[in-house]
Amino acid sequence: MSTRAQALAEAAQPIHPPPTSFWRQYVFSIDHKVIAKQFLWAGLLFLLLGGTLAMLIRWQWAFPYRPVPVLGQLFLRDNGGVIGPATYQQIFTTHGLIMIFFAVTPVLIGCFGNFLIPLMIGARDMAFPKLNMYSFWTFLLSQLLVLGSFLADLGSAGAGWTTYPPLSTNVGTPGLGQTLVVAAIFVTGVSSTMGAINYVTTVIRMRAPGMGYMRLPLTMWGLWLTAILNALFVPVLGSAALLLLLDRNFGTQFFVAGASAVRGGGDPILFQHLFWIFGHPEVYILILPAWGILGDVIPFFARKPHHWYKGTVWAMVIVTVLSAMVYGHHMFMTGMSPLLGEGFMLFTLLISAPSMLIVLNWVMTLWRASIRFDTPMLFALATVFVFGVGGLTGLFLADISMDLYLHDTMFVVGHFHFTMAAASFIAAMTGVYFWFPKIFGKKLDERLGKAHFWFTFIGITLVFAGQLVAGYAGQQRRLFDPFQYTFIQGLRGLNRWTSFFAFALFAGQFIFVWNFFKTLFGKTVRAGENPWQVTTLEWTATGSPPPFHNFDRIPEVVRGPHEFSNPEVRRLTGRDFAGQSEVLPGSGEPALAAARG
Amino acid sequence: MLGTNLERSPAADLPASDVPELRRYRLRRSEDEITSYVGMIIFLGSWAMMFAALFFAYAVVRLRAPMWPPPDQPALPILIPGLNTVVIAGSSAAVAVAVRAHALGRQPRAAIGLGLGAAFGALFLALQAVVWVGLWRAGLLPTGGPYASVFYALTAFHALHVVVGLVALGALAIRAQPPRGTTRSAVRLWGMFWHFVGVVWVALYVAVYLL
Numbered sequence A: 001m002s003t004r005a006q007a008l009a010e011a012a013q014p015i016h017p018p019p020t021s022f023w024r025q026y027v028f029s030i031d032h033k034v035i036a037k038q039f040l041w042a043g044l045l046f047l048l049l050g051g052t053l054a055m056l057i058r059w060q061w062a063f064p065y066r067p068v069p070v071l072g073q074l075f076l077r078d079n080g081g082v083i084g085p086a087t088y089q090q091i092f093t094t095h096g097l098i099m100i101f102f103a104v105t106p107v108l109i110g111c112f113g114n115f116l117i118p119l120m121i122g123a124r125d126m127a128f129p130k131l132n133m134y135s136f137w138t139f140l141l142s143q144l145l146v147l148g149s150f151l152a153d154l155g156s157a158g159a160g161w162t163t164y165p166p167l168s169t170n171v172g173t174p175g176l177g178q179t180l181v182v183a184a185i186f187v188t189g190v191s192s193t194m195g196a197i198n199y200v201t202t203v204i205r206m207r208a209p210g211m212g213y214m215r216l217p218l219t220m221w222g223l224w225l226t227a228i229l230n231a232l233f234v235p236v237l238g239s240a241a242l243l244l245l246l247d248r249n250f251g252t253q254f255f256v257a258g259a260s261a262v263r264g265g266g267d268p269i270l271f272q273h274l275f276w277i278f279g280h281p282e283v284y285i286l287i288l289p290a291w292g293i294l295g296d297v298i299p300f301f302a303r304k305p306h307h308w309y310k311g312t313v314w315a316m317v318i319v320t321v322l323s324a325m326v327y328g329h330h331m332f333m334t335g336m337s338p339l340l341g342e343g344f345m346l347f348t349l350l351i352s353a354p355s356m357l358i359v360l361n362w363v364m365t366l367w368r369a370s371i372r373f374d375t376p377m378l379f380a381l382a383t384v385f386v387f388g389v390g391g392l393t394g395l396f397l398a399d400i401s402m403d404l405y406l407h408d409t410m411f412v413v414g415h416f417h418f419t420m421a422a423a424s425f426i427a428a429m430t431g432v433y434f435w436f437p438k439i440f441g442k443k444l445d446e447r448l449g450k451a452h453f454w455f456t457f458i459g460i461t462l463v464f465a466g467q468l469v470a471g472y473a474g475q476q477r478r479l480f481d482p483f484q485y486t487f488i489q490g491l492r493g494l495n496r497w498t499s500f501f502a503f504a505l506f507a508g509q510f511i512f513v514w515n516f517f518k519t520l521f522g523k524t525v526r527a528g529e530n531p532w533q534v535t536t537l538e539w540t541a542t543g544s545p546p547p548f549h550n551f552d553r554i555p556e557v558v559r560g561p562h563e564f565s566n567p568e569v570r571r572l573t574g575r576d577f578a579g580q581s582e583v584l585p586g587s588g589e590p591a592l593a594a595a596r597g
Numbered sequence B: 001m002l003g004t005n006l007e008r009s010p011a012a013d014l015p016a017s018d019v020p021e022l023r024r025y026r027l028r029r030s031e032d033e034i035t036s037y038v039g040m041i042i043f044l045g046s047w048a049m050m051f052a053a054l055f056f057a058y059a060v061v062r063l064r065a066p067m068w069p070p071p072d073q074p075a076l077p078i079l080i081p082g083l084n085t086v087v088i089a090g091s092s093a094a095v096a097v098a099v100r101a102h103a104l105g106r107q108p109r110a111a112i113g114l115g116l117g118a119a120f121g122a123l124f125l126a127l128q129a130v131v132w133v134g135l136w137r138a139g140l141l142p143t144g145g146p147y148a149s150v151f152y153a154l155t156a157f158h159a160l161h162v163v164v165g166l167v168a169l170g171a172l173a174i175r176a177q178p179p180r181g182t183t184r185s186a187v188r189l190w191g192m193f194w195h196f197v198g199v200v201w202v203a204l205y206v207a208v209y210l211l
Helices: A004-012 A022-027 A032-062 A071-075 A085-121 A129-149 A176-205 A218-250 A268-302 A309-323 A338-366 A375-398 A400-406 A410-440 A446-472 A492-521 A567-573 A588-596 B020-027 B031-064 B079-103 B107-137 B146-175 B184-210
Strands: none
Touching (some): A032 A071, A032 A085, A032 A129, A032 A410, A032 A492, A085 A129, A085 A176, A085 A268, A085 A410, A129 A176, A176 A218, A176 B031, A218 A309, A218 B146, A268 A338, A268 A375, A268 A410, A268 B031, A338 A400, A375 A400, A375 A410, A375 A446, A410 A446, A410 A492, A446 A492, B031 B184, B079 B107, B079 B184, B107 B146, B107 B184, B146 B184
């Protein structure tokens, strides 16, 4: 039985035969599921690289001037294994850039966006499959540019992930490395823009019949709003990178000022404006998919419908709009007009209201629920906690008078790691554990997953809490040797302990690596179509992993994404959940007609 | 790029006639075409943000400058770029005619329109080159401070878009001729891109040359 709407959707998206050649199947694939896996591999590899760089920073703060074990012998042999000041600059710069643009973005947006959008809205592929492929290969090019920068004469970029001029100009950081990294930012921006155009169009145009906006799984809302932010604001970063490249290579003077400039020169603060017009939405670009994933995983494992679904949707929309109006809070210390600063402070504090509404809705979803503590749920609950801490510490920084004291301290570092690093990373892990059976057809080992969880959750909390405390005590961020300052010398023990926790956190990640490869290549039973017993289309309307064309028949959606513990469903099916496109037995046609209104 | 996987509209093959209903029927868009237009609109909106950021940078730099142009640097010409505005408007009009002709199935006419659009685009670049050479000879180099930076960066970045559009229009003009044919979407989407480049030029002319 196929409805008229389904027939139209089928006609618009006919089934194409899968490609047969190796190259078309695995390398230059236009299949969104294969591209998602490519993004996942690329992202996880760079996550490991970014994590290793973080360990080097922590080593420096725990044991400055002492040779780094193992890695020092491999990469710093010229310097006897010791991290020198210039190397240190490059390490923290590339750590930030790699984690944000080349690790978390590809996993959260590249992998989950690509994999989930067509499957969750009931489409056979993205709106523009070829554009999707170009997006990945452009992204890979940007990663290669970053790797190449390490081979440059004076090393890689060293001007901080924010690449503020004048430090990032030829005067502050000469050499090809910085240029290559700025070019990589531009190229990855092009890739993000291509992906964003695809995601936005796909959600607007390709939803299965019956999949109204208010029936979209929250993951879709998160990824869609993220894509809108990406489409609007990544080009602003692109223009900043472009102008910086012109300044570095063609002698223009947009950001060069002072003694090295002729005729007054440009304005270094201009770069900060352009950077943060993009940079603040970027924070939400990374957290909105995380919120979306939580918005689905929490009700799935609480076996309850999401509390006030529409409230969460509108809160996410409001956050998206407000995120474009708060960037000035990064620039309170640039001599900004106090009146303007107060405006930015007001909007920044306002943005916490919808954010807290989202968190409250998660908590209300958990309230009196029969929770299943599977690994994805543990990671989801941890995300709620670390995001709560990150959000609350953000209030201090939003306040101008507090920010005067806390600006550029480790408190800022702790804050944004709790939100962007901890929350986004743990939410990404939630997604990996949750969708792994759908992506690869097998379930990750639960026992190893839980071990990984405790290392990650406790490790991340202690590391970034240590940074918050150090910052509150006055330790400035990015210092090569913080203990040259007398007033920071008392924090040596704290820094060392924070580093020990960081090493434990890093070591714990290898449990995940082991689990990942063991499940992927070992003898593990197939997970089955719907191992978590949940409701959305990718679990209830197709197999694991889905075939090339995703759905044998494009589903017709008849209900919202979180149909759990409905007594009527239990009476008719004996289950506590009903798929989004499931026609209940014994009620078939009437239920379908009623759902259509 | 966006339009390559789209089918040519079957309505375009119907016999020519001036019946208004038939004309409307032929111009009707398929679902795939609408999807590609939505994608193109999102892309252009996104790319407009890039130009908006460049104009913002220009505004900030100019507001900080004590004098604009600096007393020892040449003022920008108004006449040739003004002529260029007319050229690019004519080019856009030719492309608009081509898009409509192509949608109605009049391939030869569409090919002429596209070719004319590309030719006007080439003329635009030639005139722009005249402006660049003139200013360069008058001593305005990209390294000559913020005034020169803004002028060269904005015009060069725009000219790069003209080059991309020019190549695409030329290729389409060749491909649109009867034996081969091209998709309606390809013509329409590149037409949209070309109009976008034209609109950016008008903003650039007013902001950089006139103000």
